Amino acid sequence: xxxxxxxxxxxxxxxxxxxxxALKIAQVTIGAFEHDAAITFEDSRYAERIVNILNKPIPxxxxxxxxxxxxxxxxxxxxxxxxxxxxxxxxxxxxxxxxQRSFAQEEINNWFSYHAPTKTQVxxxxxxxxxxKIFAETINKHVPAGADKxxxxxxxxxxxxxxxxxxxxxxxxxxxREAFTPDDCRA
Numbered sequence: 543x544x545x546x547x548x549x550x551x552x553x554x555x556x557x558x559x560x561x562x563x564a565l566k567i568a569q570v571t572i573g574a575f576e577h578d579a580a581i582t583f584e585d586s587r588y589a590e591r592i593v594n595i596l597n598k599p600i601p602x603x604x605x606x607x608x609x610x611x612x613x614x615x616x617x618x619x620x621x622x623x624x625x626x627x628x629x630x631x632x633x634x635x636x637x638x639x640x641x642q643r644s645f646a647q648e649e650i651n652n653w654f655s656y657h658a659p660t661k662t663q664v665x666x667x668x669x670x671x672x673x674x675k676i677f678a679e680t681i682n683k684h685v686p687a688g689a690d691k692x693x694x695x696x697x698x699x700x701x702x703x704x705x706x707x708x709x710x711x712x713x714x715x716x717x718x719r720e721a722f723t724p725d726d727c728r729a
Contacts, residue, residue: 558626558627560610560611561611561630562608562609562610562611562627563608563609564606564607564608564609564618564623564627565583565584565585565588565606565607566583566584566585566604566605566606566620567581567582567583567584567601567602567603567604567605567606567607567617568582568583568584568603569581569582569603570600570601570602570603572595572600573592574700575700575703575704576595576704577594577595577596577704577707577708578592578593578594578595579592579593579595579600579601580592581593581601581607583607591607593607593615594615594707594708596704596708598615598616598617599617601617602617602619604619604620605617605618605619605620605623606618606619606620606623608623663709663710666709667706667709670702670705670706671702674698674699674701674702677698678695678698681694681695681698682695
């Protein structure tokens, strides 16, 4: 950036006053399509968590997974997180830890039930598939046969799946926001 083209004034400064929940990350395993990551925590009482990492910095061991009151997940390097946050409540016997071995029957029923897409989702999925098909035809026409062409087609298919998942995730987040309040997340 050219110093001559920048303003000589400091950006507005803010002090954070949010309540967040956070766990220090022990290990990160990036998913096959690079849109999600399996994260394990230094505190072994907490189960591995699969999180969407599209359009977010890739989390690193030693960083914090941070969840805000509205459910938004982000990642923060330890130094910045620890400088800007202090533990809000005693950590110990009063802490509720998610059960690592069992799931509510309602969750299992939901995971393995068919969820018909909404009219909006059908349109969005169709537009993505149409655009991807045009690009696939272009690749097929101009790229010579071989491993790179196969990889390009495989990656394109992965892009379509990741985009569809992002549409579904957005719908799920909206549904969860309607169903739960921030107080529900504290229990």
